[in-house]
Amino acid sequence: MTGGEAKLIDQAGRMLGPKAVITDPKEIEPWVTDWRGRFHGATPAILAPASREEVAQIVRLAAEHGVPLVPQGGNTGMAAGATPPADGSAILLSTRRMNRIRSISADSRLAVAEAGVILATLHETAYQVGLRFPLTLGARGSCTLGGLTSTNAGGTQVLKFGTMRSLVAGVEAVLPDGSIHDGLSALKKDNRGYSLDQLLIGAEGTLGVITAVALRLVPTIAARAVAWAGVESPAKALDLLRFLEARTHNIEGFELVPQDSLDLVLKHIPNTRAPLAGKHDWHVLVEATTSDTEIDIAGELEHLLGAALQQGIIGDAVLAANGAQADAFWKLRDTISEAERAEGQTLAHDISVPVAAMPAFIVEASAKVEQAFPGLVASGFGHLGDGNIHFHVRAASHAAPDWYEAEGEKVTRMVDDLVTDAGGSISAEHGIGQLKLAEFARLAPPGRIHVLRAIKQALDPLGIMNPGKLVP
């Protein structure tokens, strides 16, 4: 530990009290490795302020002593953005004690909540007042609003409600000079030039510490219907989405699942069964919702799928008979990664290309990767309607234990090249963090990198906010 870090920890402890400073290595240890377990960092302390003023005090101390800070929420991020560097040169700033929902209003349909509030807590609180925060994802029990905002997270409802960027109405943050930006009044119109709120969304903690957010809410669901359909190709799956969208505004979830992924789930995940009797090369999970009690949502979806069947868009379909069956369908989708892990080594790529180009991309990119690396299995599943799939490449069954380390980089470079050639993004919803920094630097247009660096330099000239992440 250098003198600067020791002084920062000591002064923070005296200013904020012992609750705000954790230096016990055992307590620190679970928080210095990323969720996937691929990046291992070190830090002499976790600082856990309880208010925006305390965050500001810490940031000012960090600037004074030239010590970098790594903001951290639930540490569920997929790009190791919240993992400190391995040399122990940075301090973790955890938002765990900033977990108050300051207000929630049915009139304005807004919640103002602190950065450390867990997503599931917001869901429950909103539900109690007849509202819903329409973004959810697998980590909802531990990820925080600050982390979700900082990674501009997506999830399974983006099709209808967009990513965090669409749902955040205002941001409160401590900037790298210790000043406070208060954008929580959530103005519908505000044309005073550059939007600091928008800069902070998706900034992965590199431009400041988000202390609270104002979030848009929608009415709770009155009813939902979930169906599983078999289709012959990703192109047919997209045809189905377009068919449904032309006839209803109620489609909220639309997930693509290849037969191969379904087989793995059925093999490795207990209590799962195929929804359809016959085999189909591809499957689609459709969820329709309504907040209107007058609408027969199940009847509507059943009718539309019947019409799609008649027109040859789908090969078969089944509607979940009840909530438990609907959850069972979602389980098939949500456990694909887990099933892949049980099967062997898998390289995950969270990528996007223009929606219309996605069906051909999945088929062609899979074939190219499998041809270039014989024995590997490549496929895509996920949010087809957002042009975002998880393009996963599985090792051959006889692969060496170090396949991931030995071959992973080559495979990823090929996938990223294919994505870039298709006009896509090598990070659709997980961010850049440390995981994708080198590939981002290799593939992003120079102008984009230049602007990123210029913004970072302007707001954080001392480089104390999460250095080594996002900005190459």
Ligand SMILES: Cc1cc2nc3c(=O)[nH]c(=O)nc-3n(C[C@H](O)[C@H](O)[C@H](O)COP(=O)(O)OP(=O)(O)OC[C@H]3O[C@@H](n4cnc5c(N)ncnc54)[C@H](O)[C@@H]3O)c2cc1C
């Ligand atoms: C099982 C699982 C499923 C997931 N599914 C999805 C999915 O469907 N879609 C999707 O988009 N993502 C998904 N994710 C990843 C998702 O991005 C994270 O769960 C979430 O957005 C990060 O929240 P967190 O509080 O854990 O942030 P952390 O992991 O702690 O941090 C993430 C980044 O945000 C920064 N940060 C955190 N808090 C702040 C703050 N207050 N101010 C400034 N910077 C901050 C960190 O420095 C880091 O760069 C999934 C993750 C898991 C584990």
